[in-house]
Amino acid sequence: MIKAKGYAAATPTTNLAPWKFERRDIETLDVQFDILYCGVCHSDLHQIRNEWFPGIFPMVPGHEIVGRVVKVGKAVTKFKVGDLAAVGCLVDSCRTCDNCKVGLEQYCTNGSVGTYNSRSKDGTPTYGGYSNTIVVHQDFVLSISEKLSLPAVAPLLCAGITTYSPLRYWKVGKGHKLAVLGLGGLGHMAVKFGVAFGAEVTVLSTSPSKEVDAKKLGAHKFVLTSDPKQIKNAKGTFDFILDTVSAPHELKPYLSLLKTNGTLIMVGIPPEPSQVPAFSLMDGRKSLAASGIGGLPETQEMLDYCAEHNIVSDIEMIDIKDIHNAYDRMVKGDVRYRFVIDMATL
Ligand SMILES: [Zn+2]
Numbered sequence: 001m002i003k004a005k006g007y008a009a010a011t012p013t014t015n016l017a018p019w020k021f022e023r024r025d026i027e028t029l030d031v032q033f034d035i036l037y038c039g040v041c042h043s044d045l046h047q048i049r050n051e052w053f054p055g056i057f058p059m060v061p062g063h064e065i066v067g068r069v070v071k072v073g074k075a076v077t078k079f080k081v082g083d084l085a086a087v088g089c090l091v092d093s094c095r096t097c098d099n100c101k102v103g104l105e106q107y108c109t110n111g112s113v114g115t116y117n118s119r120s121k122d123g124t125p126t127y128g129g130y131s132n133t134i135v136v137h138q139d140f141v142l143s144i145s146e147k148l149s150l151p152a153v154a155p156l157l158c159a160g161i162t163t164y165s166p167l168r169y170w171k172v173g174k175g176h177k178l179a180v181l182g183l184g185g186l187g188h189m190a191v192k193f194g195v196a197f198g199a200e201v202t203v204l205s206t207s208p209s210k211e212v213d214a215k216k217l218g219a220h221k222f223v224l225t226s227d228p229k230q231i232k233n234a235k236g237t238f239d240f241i242l243d244t245v246s247a248p249h250e251l252k253p254y255l256s257l258l259k260t261n262g263t264l265i266m267v268g269i270p271p272e273p274s275q276v277p278a279f280s281l282m283d284g285r286k287s288l289a290a291s292g293i294g295g296l297p298e299t300q301e302m303l304d305y306c307a308e309h310n311i312v313s314d315i316e317m318i319d320i321k322d323i324h325n326a327y328d329r330m331v332k333g334d335v336r337y338r339f340v341i342d343m344a345t346l
């Protein structure tokens with residue numbers, strides 16, 4: 001076994017603290033890389049607090065992982081020692097179901113294996129990126145360009161692909177009016193991709209202070225959702241709304257901002273179910289949809305697209321000891337726009 005260290009939550013009510021554990025020895029097709037940076041995702045907090053489902057403890061969170069390869073299995077062809085490597089939300093899947101066969105491993109019918117708070121096929125728990133090293137099958141390791149700033153690439157592995165995938169699936173681009181609800185980790189990436197794909201992008205936010213940033217990120221318009229006049233003017237104007245908010249919120253007011261045949265796509269995961277009056281969908285034949293991360297081929301496509309178009313996340317780097325302060329600020333929406341842990345501070 002490989003000795004590893006990280007930060008773990010021992011129970012859903014205890015703070016993260018240093019913890020020593022073991023990773024499996026590398027097998028024929030495994031890649032081991034030392035973790036240099038790991039992004040901080042809202043779902044890390046949801047999971048260590050058991051807000052979605054009962055978790056597996058101790059839990060080492062983190063699924064926006066980048067680093068450098070230190071060892072490869074005998075039959076590994078995709079990577080060599082010294083290469084940059086990345087892992088997102090998945091480390092395995094059944095590989096044989098209809099979804100896996102077409103690269104939609106995130107929707108694996110038999111249950112994909114999450115990077116943390118999940119179980120490998122042999123039943124052992126998986127541990128995430130708030131740690132010094134990781135061992136993953138090469139099929140679930142992604143390549144990253146040396147061209148981009150490495151810490152700013154980390155959030156692409158979850159926030160990036162979570163917003164890239166639905167925009168690609170619904171073919172959002174030129175001629176479309178796209179609204180991005182919420183300007184946080186996901187929202188700021190949605191703005192960057194929406195603009196890059198040629199859509200007219202409007203940020204919907206409750207916070208007037210986000211207007212300047214929205215424009216800086218490339219958004220064409222801004223609607224302050226706490227201002228009834230601005231909401232009234234925006235009614236029936238969007239082809240798509242990408243809802244990135246993971247705090248509880250009403251959907252009805254936003255559905256009214258869609259054009260006929262418009263689609264609201266949820267990518268944030270509030271802990272409580274949402275209520276949707278049928279009328280707000282019926283009036284204008286609107287669709288309510290959701291999308292979860294992305295499969296491996298599309299995640300690689302997104303990383304390559306970002307390298308080609310020089311797209312990275314806007315980040316604030318933190319020491320791992322400050323993780324709880326970062327969580328507090330993340331919950332308040334006080335981060336521009338993603339915290340990334342410098343793993344050298346572990
Ligand atoms: Zn995430």
Ligand SMILES: [Zn+2]
Nearest residue numbers: 094097100108
């Ligand atoms: Zn599958």
